[in-house]
Amino acid sequence: MRHIIKVVNPLGVKDTVTTKYMRQNEIFADAFNYFVYGGEQVINPESLEELDTREIDVPYGGEKGARQPVQKTRDVIKSVIAMMDKRTAYLLLAIENQSNIHYAMPVKNMVYDALQYAKQVEEAITSHKMSGDYKGSDSDEYLSGFMKADHLLPVVTLVIYFDSKEWDGPLSIHEMFAGQDARVLALVPDYKINLLSPASIEDEDFGKFQSSLKEVLSFIKYAGDKDELKKVLDADESFRHLGREEVDVLNACVGAKIAVKEGEEAIDVCLAIQQMNEEAAQKERISTLFVSIKNLMEKMxxxxEQSMDVLSVSDSDRKALWKLLK
Structure with missing residues (x-):
């Protein structure tokens, strides 16, 4: 008989749950409103429109000149019309979810953004060709295909790190160069990443979030410190009815092990953590009693039954111990 073993890739699970979570317009907008506008509600979730996450770079000259087009897949990218100081801004916003530190993140993001800009240029060229509006343009405009009056939409990529550790990877291309002459680096454009890392968020700044991203990131920040995490959970009533997708992120990214019943959509995280702690304490107590009972049985x-009587073991603990002693 053949046995089929299903192997679950933990990184794949993390990518799936974080992408599903960040794809929600409310969460997506909240991340950028916090990072770009300091919590001011500039980006309206309803104004977001999801785009194709695949980026294909076709070099100028069309398909015949592109023997090996480059294709990359972003996590989430959306277009938005944002209003700031009574001015309209058309933007392309993208999010890259990281459950682990990527030590070449500046290069990864630079490629994604460059492909998006190349795509915009190609779309402009195609649009001019279809409309036939090259008449009256000078030779330079005609040859490049991109007119002087054409403009690009800014692409802002935000990296969200779903881990409690400090990000110790490079934050720019220049940080990835070693021992270079400053005169040379002055001629090399730097490329910096925009990083949202729970460990670097000040406690008072969590209040700038308007969605469950506040609870998710604050939980992740203190996931490794039980005492501080308990303070955070006790201080925020929102943890008593956290959504299933939020809990999926916490379970996958920081191993929260919060139990979710089938069909349950709102989870009391505080109660779940309390029950987990009680179960852990009970396991530790049973383990200690088991060792003591075995020692009494061997030495005395x-x-x-006599050993349990001497140790005054409760009826509930006896049931658990009998299973181990069989």
Missing amino acids: GWSA
């Missing part, structure tokens, strides 16, 4: 020659 007593039965398991």
Whole structure:
């Protein structure tokens, strides 16, 4: 008989749940409103329109001149019309979810953004060709295909790090160069990444979030410190009815192990953590009692029942111990 073993890739699970979570317009907008506008509600979730996450770079000259087009897939990218100081801004916003530190993140993001700009140029060229509006343009405009009056939409990529550790990877291309002459680096354009890392968020700044991203990131920040995490959970009533997708992110990214019943959409995280702690304490108590009982049985020659009587073991603990002593 053949046995089929299903192997689950933990990184794949993390990517799936974080992308699903960040794809929600409310969460997506909240991340950028916090990072770009300091919590001011500039980007309206309803104004977001999801775009194709695939980026294909076709070099100028069309398909015949592109023997090996480059294709990359972003996590989430959306277009938005944002209003700031009574001015309209057309933007392309993208999010890259990271559950682990990527030590070449500046290069990764630079490629994604460059492909998006190349795509915009190609779309402009195609548009001019279809409309036939090259008449009256000078030779330079005609040859480049991109007119003097054409403009690009800014692409802002935000990296969200779903881990409690400090990000110790490079934040720019220049940080990835070693021992270079400053005169040379002055001629090399730097490329910096926009990073949202829970460990670097000040406690008072979590209040600038308007969605469940506040609870998710604050939980992640203190996931490794039980005492601080308990303070955070006790101080925020929102943790008593966190959504299933939020809990999926916490379970996958920081191993929260919060139990979710089938069909349950709102989870009391505080209660779940309390029950987990109680279960952990019970396991530790049972383990300690088991060792003590075995020692008494071996050294004193007593039965398991006599050993439990001497140790004043409760009825509930006896049931658990009998399973181990069988």
